[in-house]
Amino acid sequence: MITSPTDDRRRSALRLMVMSVGIMLAFVALSISFWYIQVVQNATYREMAENNHQRRLALRAPRGILFDREGRLLVENRDAFTISILREQTGDLDQTIRMLAAAAAVDEARIRDTVARHRSEARYRPIVVIDDATLDQVAAVLARRLDFELPGVVVQRVPTRRYPAAGLAAHLLGYVGEISEVQMSAEGLRTGSLVGQSGVEKAYNRMLMGTDGERRVMVNSVGREITTLDETPPSEGQRIKLTIDLDLQQAAEDAFRALGYSGAAAFLDPRTGEVLALVSLPAYDPNAFAAGIDRATWGRLNTDPLRPLQNRATQGRYSPGSTFKAVVATAALEEGVITPDFKVFCPGGATFYDRFFQCNVKGGHGVVDLRHAIERSCNVYFYTVGNMLGVDRIHKWAQILGLAGRTGIDLPNESESIVPSTAWKKAKTGEKWYAGETISVAIGQGQVSVTPIALAEMYAAVANGGVHYAPRLLKGINDGSGWRDVPGSEAAGTALKPGTIAALHDGLWLVVNGAGTGGRARIEGHDVAGKTGTAQVISLQGGKQAAGKTDMDLRDHGWFAFFAPRDHPEIAGVVLAEHGEHGSNAAPIARHVLDTYFAKKAGRPLPVFPTPAPAVVATAQAGPAPAVAAQPR
Numbered sequence: 001m002i003t004s005p006t007d008d009r010r011r012s013a014l015r016l017m018v019m020s021v022g023i024m025l026a027f028v029a030l031s032i033s034f035w036y037i038q039v040v041q042n043a044t045y046r047e048m049a050e051n052n053h054q055r056r057l058a059l060r061a062p063r064g065i066l067f068d069r070e071g072r073l074l075v076e077n078r079d080a081f082t083i084s085i086l087r088e089q090t091g092d093l094d095q096t097i098r099m100l101a102a103a104a105a106v107d108e109a110r111i112r113d114t115v116a117r118h119r120s121e122a123r124y125r126p127i128v129v130i131d132d133a134t135l136d137q138v139a140a141v142l143a144r145r146l147d148f149e150l151p152g153v154v155v156q157r158v159p160t161r162r163y164p165a166a167g168l169a170a171h172l173l174g175y176v177g178e179i180s181e182v183q184m185s186a187e188g189l190r191t192g193s194l195v196g197q198s199g200v201e202k203a204y205n206r207m208l209m210g211t212d213g214e215r216r217v218m219v220n221s222v223g224r225e226i227t228t229l230d231e232t233p234p235s236e237g238q239r240i241k242l243t244i245d246l247d248l249q250q251a252a253e254d255a256f257r258a259l260g261y262s263g264a265a266a267f268l269d270p271r272t273g274e275v276l277a278l279v280s281l282p283a284y285d286p287n288a289f290a291a292g293i294d295r296a297t298w299g300r301l302n303t304d305p306l307r308p309l310q311n312r313a314t315q316g317r318y319s320p321g322s323t324f325k326a327v328v329a330t331a332a333l334e335e336g337v338i339t340p341d342f343k344v345f346c347p348g349g350a351t352f353y354d355r356f357f358q359c360n361v362k363g364g365h366g367v368v369d370l371r372h373a374i375e376r377s378c379n380v381y382f383y384t385v386g387n388m389l390g391v392d393r394i395h396k397w398a399q400i401l402g403l404a405g406r407t408g409i410d411l412p413n414e415s416e417s418i419v420p421s422t423a424w425k426k427a428k429t430g431e432k433w434y435a436g437e438t439i440s441v442a443i444g445q446g447q448v449s450v451t452p453i454a455l456a457e458m459y460a461a462v463a464n465g466g467v468h469y470a471p472r473l474l475k476g477i478n479d480g481s482g483w484r485d486v487p488g489s490e491a492a493g494t495a496l497k498p499g500t501i502a503a504l505h506d507g508l509w510l511v512v513n514g515a516g517t518g519g520r521a522r523i524e525g526h527d528v529a530g531k532t533g534t535a536q537v538i539s540l541q542g543g544k545q546a547a548g549k550t551d552m553d554l555r556d557h558g559w560f561a562f563f564a565p566r567d568h569p570e571i572a573g574v575v576l577a578e579h580g581e582h583g584s585n586a587a588p589i590a591r592h593v594l595d596t597y598f599a600k601k602a603g604r605p606l607p608v609f610p611t612p613a614p615a616v617v618a619t620a621q622a623g624p625a626p627a628v629a630a631q632p633r
Contacts, residue, residue: 061210064237084126090152132291174199175289210237241476243274264312270460273469321533324444331397340503374507386442395421463563466496530562532583
């Protein structure tokens with residue numbers, strides 16, 4: 001078919017028109033795209049463009065410094081180096097990780113694990129893979145950056161925690177570590193933040209953290225910094241003054257170590273509730289956590305049978321033994337069940353509900369009244385009184401004196417002290433309370449289980465005549481405008497009758513200064529009052545063989561609870577010597593701390609704990625346990 005020239009012209013014109021429309025539509029699409037990119041997405045693409053030659057580096061805020069009550073340094077900051085990977089500047093992440101691991105002589109798998117945990121974060125944010133890097137590691141990395149081998153690796157100088165007296169007051173002060181995912185969601189903090197994980201560091205983390213800053217720098221094509229564009233400096237966290245007296249803390253820990261005991265101790269000012277010293281041993285070195293603890297050390301701490309990470313003072317629960325007799329005495333006097341002159345004949349044991357309960361002295365104490373029952377820690381006397389009271393009235397007064405439940409000390413994860421009642425047993429086991437169970441409770445055995453800090457608060461209440469204050473560690477805060485005191489705890493408890501106070505104080509004074517078992521805490525001129533106690537580890541005949549433990553494992557724990565001076569108490573507390581066998585072996589620790597306290601007050605040189613003869617620690621072997629839970633003092 002032959003087409004005419006007119007038809008050819010028409011077809012050419014149509015094709016030209018279609019092409020023109022296509023070109024026009026393409027230009028319209030390009031214009032819309034340019035408008036969308038330059039106007040709608042301007043901020044996004046501007047940030048992306050800037051990130052090609054700019055880098056934002058977080059500047060970690062120094063944590064607030066901790067001081068003792070006299071302004072002496074407890075925790076400070078030091079400079080450290082971190083090594084981070086900036087994925088945005090890293091062409092080959094796998095190769096960078098391999099080269100970095102080889103240069104810094106660290107486990108490659110550890111770096112990969114760290115990067116994997118932070119993979120979901122923004123690529124421009126550095127991932128810290130080596131905390132507290134050594135100078136050799138820093139030099140090796142910087143040398144390879146100059147050779148363009150590690151352009152995506154960043155070295156930063158950062159503040160980190162330093163605990164000058166390594167291990168001293170470790171559980172009280174706590175330690176810091178990188179924030180966990182749970183903490184991030186709960187506290188609204190960003191990844192990589194250094195936060196308190198235990199102790200005061202955790203309890204007052206918000207005050208101590210401060211506010212991080214930021215530095216914006218220009219980098220070249222290989223990631224090397226050329227200049228700083230701008231910088232927002234970090235602001236240091238608030239400084240905190242604790243109620244702790246460094247000398248008393250040191251004295252307590254020195255005495256524990258000299259005698260070779262693990263355990264706990266709490267020393268309070270009964271007039272305010274301020275904690276003067278708080279001990280838990282064995283301890284750990286918080287410096288190991290300051291810049292990231294290695295897995296081997298963490299594993300050893302967690303599997304150590306002595307549980308060095310547990311704060312025994314606030315989290316350990318033990319039978320209070322005969323220190324609990326002060327609660328029973330208070331309840332009986334305040335409830336009008338007995339008077340201080342009430343007498344009981346002790347022949348060496350007594351039968352209650354068809355069961356024979358031994359006294360702590362085989363031959364008995366004869367006829368004793370309340371004061372001398374406390375002095376000699378006569379079990380038969382307190383079996384009798386406890387039976388007259390009943391468990392619910394004992395529980396009631398344990399609560400009033402601050403022993404049952406939690407004290408509210410400003411430390412995390414405090415355990416609850418248990419003083420049973422009929423309602424408690426019903427809720428826990430669904431069973432009723434049997435009157436025979438009260439007999440063991442009356443001497444601090446059976447189902448009574450308390451923390452050292454709670455027992456310390458209870459003895460502060462006895463010292464004050466029933467009034468007491470929740471233990472606290474925070475004394476003052478400095479946010480940059482000077483120190484300001486923090487209000488103290490409100491008074492709790494109830495004022496005891498004068499006759500109750502007199503009888504209790506007389507009996508407890510006799511324990512230390514008369515014929516009692518607390519004589520090793522005696523300090524001439526300072527009227528120390530106190531009570532020893534024994535917390536049984538195992539009570540049945542043949543129990544050692546059945547338990548498969550060593551003699552040391554099965555020795556009883558020794559308590560000494562105290563206050564001084566008797567009539568105008570200034571300091572009160574408890575010492576628990578784990579496997580110390582008798583409370584009399586805990587008394588020298590309390591004596592050394594009290595001696596230090598009074599020496600400071602009088603301006604005398606601080607005492608040095610005498611080095612004990614080997615026999616002091618080595619000779620205490622647990623003999624055959626009695627048939628029932630009836631331990632002495």
